[in-house]
Amino acid sequence: MAEEVKLFGALESPFSCRVVIALKMKGVQYEYIEEDLPHKSPLLLKYNPVHKKIPVLLHNGKPICESLVILEYIDETWKGTPIFPQDPSDRATARFWAQFLEQKCLPTLWKACCWKGEGQEKAKEEAYELMKMLDNELEGKRFFGGDTIGLVDIVGNFIGFWYGIVQEITGVELWTKEKFPRLCEWIDEFVKCTIVKENLPPREKLLAYFRTRLRGAAASK
Known part of the structure; x- marks a missing residue:
């Protein structure tokens, strides 16, 4: 069957x-x-x-x-290319960073880009500290899991691709190569991976979607 x-x-x-x-x-x-x-x-x-x-x-x-x-x-x-590390300790570490991205980084980056006023400034400060932690975690590594993409890289796809689009629309730049060189290198490596590049949505469609969404959010305030 x-x-x-x-x-x-x-x-x-x-x-x-x-x-x-x-x-x-x-x-x-x-x-x-x-x-x-x-x-x-x-x-x-x-x-x-x-x-x-x-x-x-x-x-x-x-x-x-x-x-x-x-x-x-x-x-x-399913067998094949592993997503999680095989070692239990490494697997636990990967889960930790995946949760960190999901629960801390994602909501903070959205606030830093899209909120206005004092709340946005506070979110920018917090986002800077979070990105510094990610940059440090990448020291000596091509990807978060080592030489190939794995769980943490996949979960961090919103940093690798989506954030650049929101940044282009809002004009809010939270990191540069001077501030976070390892994180920026990871972004370049991530989007160049064939398995990633071939399965990302068209950039122009995402630009149109977020322009509409952000205009709607601004109009509702």
Whole structure:
């Protein structure tokens, strides 16, 4: 019996892109279902009734939700290029940095770019400190996991690609090569990886999406 693998995602989502990269790394054949996030499909709501969000991976009829959970599921289910380190200590360290990116860096960078006033300035200061930690973690390494991309690199895709687009629209520059040379080198290396480059969404479409989103956010204030 053939496996059934489906991915519910959205072009503009770095969370969906994480799962796409992981599936491609493993060589898994899957059906991609694009969701219109303002008008979520009944199937998405059925398979993720708790959070009602993408991505959702459907494997032989069983849904797996939340991108970090999905990445771990993919790594445990399919052989091939590993996403998580094999050593338990290294695996725990990778989980730590993935959570750091997800829970600390992502919301802080969004505030630093898109908020206004005192809240934005505070977020910029915090973002600077967070980026300094990431820059230090990359000392002596090409990628966060070493010589090849792994969990932390995939989770950090929003820094590697999405942030540059938001930065272009907002004009907020949080890092330069002078301040964070290792992080900037990692960004260059990450987007040049074939498995990443071939599966990133078109830059022009993301620019249009975020321009519309940020204009809407400004109009609602």
